[in-house]
Amino acid sequence: MSRFANNRSTGAVCPLALAVHMLAAGAAFTATPASAQQPEPAQTEELAPITVTGKGERRATTEGTASYTTEAARTATPLSMSLRETPQSVTVVTQQRIEDQDMQTILDVVNNTVGVSVNRYETSRAQFNARGFEINALMIDGVPTIWEQPWSSGEMFSSLAMYDRVEVVRGANGLMSGSGDPSASLNLVRKRASSAHTTGSLEVSGGTWDTYGVLGDVAFALNDAGSVRARLVGEYNDADSWIDLHTNQRSTLYGTMDIDLTPDTTLWFGMSHQENKSDSPMWGGLPYWYHDGSKTDWDRSKTTSTHWSKWNTTYETRFINLDHSFANDWNLHLGYNRGERDGESYLFYVYTYASQPGSAPINTYPAMYKTRTVQEDYSVRLDGPFSLFNRDHELAFGYIHSEQKFDADTRFALTGWGGIPDFDSYEGDFPEPTWSPLTTYGEGDLTQTGAYAATRLNLADDLKLILGVRDSTYKKKADDIYSDPTRTDVGHELTPYAGIIYDLNNTFSVYASYTDIFQPQTERDRNGQQIVPIIGKSYEAGLKGEFYDGRLNASIAVFRIEQDNLAADDPTITFIPGTTETAYIASEATSKGFELEVNGELADGWNIGAGYTQFKIEDANGDAANTRFPTKLLRSFTTYQFPGEWSRLTVGGGVNWQDDIYTYAPNPAGNAEKIEQQAYALVNAMARYQISDNLAAQVNANNLTDEKYFDIFEAFGAITYGAPRSVTLSAKYRF
Numbered sequence: 001m002s003r004f005a006n007n008r009s010t011g012a013v014c015p016l017a018l019a020v021h022m023l024a025a026g027a028a029f030t031a032t033p034a035s036a037q038q039p040e041p042a043q044t045e046e047l048a049p050i051t052v053t054g055k056g057e058r059r060a061t062t063e064g065t066a067s068y069t070t071e072a073a074r075t076a077t078p079l080s081m082s083l084r085e086t087p088q089s090v091t092v093v094t095q096q097r098i099e100d101q102d103m104q105t106i107l108d109v110v111n112n113t114v115g116v117s118v119n120r121y122e123t124s125r126a127q128f129n130a131r132g133f134e135i136n137a138l139m140i141d142g143v144p145t146i147w148e149q150p151w152s153s154g155e156m157f158s159s160l161a162m163y164d165r166v167e168v169v170r171g172a173n174g175l176m177s178g179s180g181d182p183s184a185s186l187n188l189v190r191k192r193a194s195s196a197h198t199t200g201s202l203e204v205s206g207g208t209w210d211t212y213g214v215l216g217d218v219a220f221a222l223n224d225a226g227s228v229r230a231r232l233v234g235e236y237n238d239a240d241s242w243i244d245l246h247t248n249q250r251s252t253l254y255g256t257m258d259i260d261l262t263p264d265t266t267l268w269f270g271m272s273h274q275e276n277k278s279d280s281p282m283w284g285g286l287p288y289w290y291h292d293g294s295k296t297d298w299d300r301s302k303t304t305s306t307h308w309s310k311w312n313t314t315y316e317t318r319f320i321n322l323d324h325s326f327a328n329d330w331n332l333h334l335g336y337n338r339g340e341r342d343g344e345s346y347l348f349y350v351y352t353y354a355s356q357p358g359s360a361p362i363n364t365y366p367a368m369y370k371t372r373t374v375q376e377d378y379s380v381r382l383d384g385p386f387s388l389f390n391r392d393h394e395l396a397f398g399y400i401h402s403e404q405k406f407d408a409d410t411r412f413a414l415t416g417w418g419g420i421p422d423f424d425s426y427e428g429d430f431p432e433p434t435w436s437p438l439t440t441y442g443e444g445d446l447t448q449t450g451a452y453a454a455t456r457l458n459l460a461d462d463l464k465l466i467l468g469v470r471d472s473t474y475k476k477k478a479d480d481i482y483s484d485p486t487r488t489d490v491g492h493e494l495t496p497y498a499g500i501i502y503d504l505n506n507t508f509s510v511y512a513s514y515t516d517i518f519q520p521q522t523e524r525d526r527n528g529q530q531i532v533p534i535i536g537k538s539y540e541a542g543l544k545g546e547f548y549d550g551r552l553n554a555s556i557a558v559f560r561i562e563q564d565n566l567a568a569d570d571p572t573i574t575f576i577p578g579t580t581e582t583a584y585i586a587s588e589a590t591s592k593g594f595e596l597e598v599n600g601e602l603a604d605g606w607n608i609g610a611g612y613t614q615f616k617i618e619d620a621n622g623d624a625a626n627t628r629f630p631t632k633l634l635r636s637f638t639t640y641q642f643p644g645e646w647s648r649l650t651v652g653g654g655v656n657w658q659d660d661i662y663t664y665a666p667n668p669a670g671n672a673e674k675i676e677q678q679a680y681a682l683v684n685a686m687a688r689y690q691i692s693d694n695l696a697a698q699v700n701a702n703n704l705t706d707e708k709y710f711d712i713f714e715a716f717g718a719i720t721y722g723a724p725r726s727v728t729l730s731a732k733y734r735f
Contacts, residue, residue, distance in 0.1 A: 182536025209239055316340045441481055548601060568585055654683075683705050701726070
């Protein structure tokens with residue numbers, strides 16, 4: 001499979017003006033603050049408040065708040081800070097936003113969050129991106145879970161049913177994640193068993209392409225005192241697709257318990273099982289050219305798959321945590337997590353150029369893979385206040401140890417290489433090949449450790465300094481049937497973090513920050529020496545505003561990201577002398593731009609989540625880099641709950657716009673030709689009616705204008721179309 005893995009203007013005045021106007025409008029409201037948004041009647045039965053540990057600790061949980069923002073986040077640093085106090089761009093996709101936009105997977109979150117985007121180059125794989133760089137890891141409760149992008153095990157379809165919120169930190173985040181790309185960190189935060197009485201919800205839904213779903217969520221106490229609490233979440237979704245033959249089934253089971261061992265000590269643990277069954281998925285995209293050099297124009301329903309293709313994945317986790325608060329307001333957290341990913345795929349790759357009668361057949365490549373990834377994580381964190389020079393400050397330090405083992409087996413196709421003579425009329429009826437017995441394809445072991453410390457120094461009442469450092473080790477060995485064994489050993493890589501925040505007044509703060517990240521690589525130079533790890537550096541400065549006691553957050557940021565030591569083809573030599581291994585040199589890429597964002601309550605009953613991002617990314621020669629990723633992004637969604645007699649009705653909508661993306665690929669004549677998707681906008685809408693105190697009905701419509709657009713798979717210039725217009729109806733009963 002890895003042999004087909006993906007490779008690595010100006011304008012938009014209206015979106016920019018809109019974002020500036022929204023920020024200015026938020027500032028204007030400070031003169032007459034709005035009251036807290038009144039939740040719909042049924043939402044008063046949401047989960048009981050979570051038990052608070054420590055004095056004055058900010059609430060990060062978003063369930064039951066009916067808000068598009070939160071009081072605190074911990075993804076950028078190990079310190080629990082409000083968004084205004086965090087000297088980086090942070091977006092929290094709250095439970096209310098998830099429900100309003102009917103987000104069901106992490107893919108939906110990335111498609112609707114400021115500053116991040118998706119290149120969905122197949123039905124079952126996609127590349128997440130931010131500020132021009134790839135995102136290749138997700139965090140769960142602050143612990144990175146890294147996967148090999150070519151060996152996807154359903155990560156992009158990770159269900160949101162078991163998560164309270166998703167915290168997105170843009171820019172490098174080496175203090176918390178260690179190795180990675182200088183793009184962004186996506187942290188999925190689990191739901192907790194926090195209710196001392198029985199409460200929950202049941203939701204059923206149906207929509208376009210025979211999509212049906214059910215979601216149940218119940219929390220309850222197991223003793224009269226409410227000190228032993230449990231929560232169960234179950235979800236099932238069955239859907240056809242706008243793509244011929246393709247269907248998808250998704251199921252999630254999640255159980256967790258909180259046990260208050262003492263008033264200051266809580267043990268919480270649980271397990272989850274997520275399963276995704278994809279029938280007739282596409283592997284790769286649709287050809288962009290015919291053999292004669294003319295361009296194709298497919299219906300969005302066109303497929304390259306077969307009736308026998310499938311890509312099934314499971315992801316199981318088990319976790320246990322202990323939280324303890326000391327009498328001096330210091331807090332201890334101990335954690336263990338084990339994740340097991342399994343995948344089995346029978347795939348059919350169609351490549352080169354579309355065939356018609358009389359032309360050469362389009363090439364075919366059937367393959368079967370069975371993969372297993374096991375990751376174990378151990379973590380400890382200690383944080384609390386301390387006094388120095390008659391001022392109170394905060395300190396946190398901790399340690400994370402992660403071990404990951406990866407195995408891949410394969411069955412070779414003994415038949416099925418004949419190609420397709422007439423792809424125009426192809427409807428997936430290619431016969432299943434004869435398969436060889438299962439044999440080893442490859443394996444890998446990865447061990448990462450990180451010891452970190454961070455402090456927030458209260459230099460003055462209006463001036464805070466945040467300093468941090470992480471010491472990381474990274475050891476990886478890998479081997480497969482097509483490559484020589486590789487070993488990577490990076491010891492004691494130091495990652496600094498620095499940020500400063502100055503409060504202009506009770507509403508506005510200015511900030512600046514620097515952080516970096518590293519990514520080991522296996523490529524070698526012309527002398528056979530392994531190229532040193534990629535270093536990603538992130539510089540950011542901006543203005544943040546917090547309105548209505550934190551119910552509305554707004555920000556303006558400028559940033560610069562540098563990726564140094566990036567392996568690139570050596571222009572002076574093709575192969576390392578004496579070998580057939582490609583020679584590389586260390587190169588670089590630089591991204592710089594700005595963002596505007598506003599999230600929260602603009603007025604009583606009026607929520608908004610919106611922002612605009614614009615940047616420019618160039619390689620060492622000053623040429624545009626990573627052009628498959630959009631460099632201008634508008635993300636917007638807003639809802640309004642009517643007052644008075646119409647208070648049972650909530651309506652909402654938004655627009656997601658991005659500028660053009662492109663790449664160059666060899667056409668049938670052997671010349672590099674541009675493949676471009678022009679800028680486009682997707683319009684979404686929703687409406688919810690509270691039928692009774694417990695029952696609500698909701699409708700969501702996506703891509704209302706039925707925009708036709710595609711993402712790009714660079715190999716042979718393939719494209720994958722995005723979803724047409726769709727509608728989902730749902731009913732939710734809360735108790």
